[in-house]
Amino acid sequence: MNTYDLVIVGGGPAGLAAAASAKDHGIDSILIIERDKELGGILNQCIHNGFGLHTFKEELTGPEYASRFIDMVLDRGIEYKLNTMVMDISADKKVTAMNREDGMFEVQAKAVILAMGCRERSRGALNIPGYRPAGIYSAGTAQRLVNMEGYMPGKEVVILGSGDIGLIMARRMTLEGAKVKVVAELMPYSGGLKRNIVQCLNDFDIPLKLSHTVVDIEGKNRVEAVTIAEVGSDRKPIPGTEERYTCDTLLLSCGLIPENELSKSAGVALNPVTSGPVVNDSLETNIDGIFACGNVLHVHDLVDYVSQEASAAGKNAANYIKNGKEKDAKIVEILPVDGVRYTVPKYIRPTEMDDTLTVRFRVGAVYKNCAIATYFDDQLISKRKRPVMAPGEMEQVILDKKKLGEYPDLSKITIKIEEA
C-alpha cells in the first residue's frame, strides 16, 4: 500500500489551496485525488467574472481563478491523480480509490483533508408535484451543458430558486439566446448575492418573484408550462395566486448540499444545520487528523473565502503531521443563537488557535440595522453594526487569541444578532 503524509480528497479550489499551503508548511508527501478529468473543480464551468477580488485584487473568471491555484500546485510539484474516484475513507485514514489505470487501490495517509465540495438540491428532494418530463435541470447541470459542452438545454426558461448559480444562469441563458421569463424564490429574500441580483436579473429585466414557488409542471415529454404561486408565511402556496408560464425549461437553484457521504463512512460527525462536518479552530473533524474545508464543510458565497479556509486547513494538517495533536487542550464551544444559524468552527481551543481566528456563519433571516454581538460567557466582548444581513451573504466574527487569554475560565462563546 502506498503511503502519503497527506491525502486531499478533491482537486477543486479547496483542495488546491489546501495542498499548496500544506506544502508551504513543510509537507512534501501529498496526494490530491480528483474525480474529474482536470483540476479546478466546479470553477471550470463558472466562466463569468467576479472571482478573486479579495485574494488577487482583480476580477477573474472561474477558470482563471482556478488556474492560479493549479499553477501553485504544479509549481510545487504536488502529486495528483485525475479521473480517480475515492470510494471510501476509513477512520484510520486509509483511502480507497479507483480509476481506469490503477484499478481499485488503497493509500494510507497520516492526515486527510476533505475537500469534496457540494451538490445541488434536486427536483425530487424539493418534492415539486407535476409531470417528470425532460427540461428540468439543476442550474449547475445547465451551466455545464452550456459553458463546457456548448449546448442549450432550452429556449424558454423559468428558474426556481435565487441561489447564485441560478442567477448566473439566468444571465448566461439570456446571453446565449434563451428567454428567461421569471425567477421564483420561495423565501421572502434572495438566496444569492446582492450583486448577482443586480448584474444578472435587474440588468436584463428578468423579474424576481419572492415568496413564490412552483406548484405544477406540465408536459409529458418535454416541459410545456410551469405554474408558480405565491406562498404565505408558512411557505405554503396561497390558492388563487397561481400564474402559468409556458416554457420548455425549468432550472432549479434551490440550495447546495455538502457532499459528505465519504465523511460519514469515516465516522465524521456532521452538523445538521450545515450538513458539513463539525470542526474545531484547526478545521479538524471529530476524527483525529481528518480536516475539512470549502463547500464540503459549509456552503460559501465567495471562492476567496474557500481559498482562505483551505489554506488554513492545509497549514493545520501540516502541523498535525509534524507535531501530532495536543490532546489536553481546553475546548470552548461557540453557541449560535438569536438569528445565527451555525458557526464554523463550532469549537475552539484558546491555547492552540492562531493569533486571530475567523468564525464564519449565516443568519436565518434578513436583518436591517442590527449588530453582531459576541459574548464570552455572559460578558459582551464585541458588537459590530451591520446595516443589512441576509441568509445569502456569509457573516464573520474575528476572535483574538490574546483577548481569549484574558478569560482562562471561559466556558462558552455566544454569537448572536442584537438590535444595534
Place this chain on the structure above:
Amino acid sequence: MYDVAIIGAGVVGSAIARELSKYQVNACVIEREEDVCNGTSKANSAIIHGGFDATPGTLKAKLNVRGNFLMDELARDLDIPFKRNGSLVVCTKDQDRSGLEKLLEKGTSNGVPGLRIIEREELIAMEPNLSDDVTCALFAPTGGIVCPFHMTMAFAENACTNGVKFFLNTQVDTIEKNGDSYRISTLHTDTKNKETFEAKVVINAAGVYADVFNNMVSENKLHITARKGEYCLLDKDAGTHVSHTIFQLPSKMGKGVLVTPTVHGNLLVGPTAVDVDDKEAVNTTASGLDSLAATAARSVKNVPMRQVITSFAGLRAHEDSDDFVIGEVKDAKGFINAAGIESPGLSSAPAIAEMVTDIVKGLLPLEKNPDFVGTRKGILRLDTLSLEERNKLIKEHPEYGNIICRCEMITEGEIMDAIHRPLGARSLDGVKRRTRAGMGRCQAGFCSPRTMEILEREVPMSIFDITKNGVGSNIVVGYNKEV
C-alpha cells in the same frame, strides 16, 4: 405473418414473450414507448406479494401465489434482484384484529405458506420503528421485494435472445380481424411511418389501454380505469428504517400505504389511490404527496420524509370486474386478453405468462424450441466482486474503473453494457433503469452530461437526438446562440 403479436412490453407482455420463446414460434412485441418497462411496470410498489389479499378463487389469488412461487427460480435464471424480506400487515389499536384473522383465512385458502399473526412484543423485535399504536400483524414470510425494471428487462432481453422481435416506438392504432388472422396497423412515434403487422394470435397486454384494444375486436366490452398511485422514494440512508414490507390493515380511513425497503436499499412510501380520467396522467400532486407522510405514520413512526430523493406516480389498470381478465375473447378467436392487470400484477406476471402460453397452445401447434436459452446475465454488479476480481476486470476493461454516477457508484463499463445488450438503452432513463446511474440522491444532476457523451459515442447517436425517455423528451435543443 407472425404467429403471435403481443401488444405491450411491460412486465406482462415481456413475461409472455419469454414464456412463448420456449417454443418454436414467430412472435413479436409491439410497444408504443421507446423502451420496455415504460408504463405501469416502471411505477409501482416493486413488491412480490405473498398472495393473502385477493379473494379466494379469483385469478388474482391463483396467479399471485403461483407467480410468487416461481420467483426464486426466475431470479436465479434471469439474474433478477429479488429478496424475500417478508411482509407484515399491521393492525393498530383503533382497528379490529378480526380483519387480520380474515386475511389469514383468505391467505391460507389461497395457499400462501407460513402465514401467522404476530403480537406486538415479537413484532417490535422484528421492526423497532413500527408505530406505537401497532398491536399485532399478519406475517407473510414469502412476501418479497424486486426490481421491477430488471424483472421486465430480464424477460424482454431473454425473449429477444430467443428470437422474439421487439418493435419499440410503435403505437397500435387499429386492430382488425382479417380472415383467420388479425391486421394490426401501427404508427412509428418518431418517424411517423405506418406499418401493418399480420398475426394469427394477438395478445393484449396493453396495461391501461387494454380495454381500448379489446373493444376494437369484441362486443364484450371492457372498461379500465386508470387508478393513480403516488409514491415517495427516500435516500439509501433511510433504507434500513424498516426491513420488512409494512402494509396497513384496510380501514374506514382507506387502504393505507406501504412502507418498504427496496431491493436496492432505498425506502419507498406509497401509493395513494385516486381514479383519473386521463390514461397518461402520471403527474404527482401536492395533495397526494402531502398525504403520504401522515398515512405512513399510522404504521411506521419517524419515517424521515426529509430524505425524499424523488417522487413519482403510476397508473394501475383497474377493470370494472375487479379481477384480472385473462383468456381468449369469446367473439374474437385468437385474440387473448391479459387485461386489468393491476396489483398484484407484477407478482403474478410469471404465472400470467404460463396461463396465456397454455391458451396459445390450444390455438397454435407449439413445438419446443430446441435452441432455447433459459438463462440471462444482468449487468455486472461490481459490489459483488472481490478486490482481485474487480481489478482483473478493470485491467481487461478499463471502463469499469471509471465512475460516472457518483451517488450509486456506477461505472462507464456498466453503462456501455446497458447500451450494447439486447434491447439496449437509448435514453437517459433507459440507462438509469438498467444501471441505476442517475437514480441516486443527486437525481442525475452530475452524471447526465457524462451519460449523454457515452450514448453519443457508443450507440452512436447525435447529442440532439438523446432523450430523457423517448420521442419529444430531448435533453438539449441546439448549440449556444442558435436556439
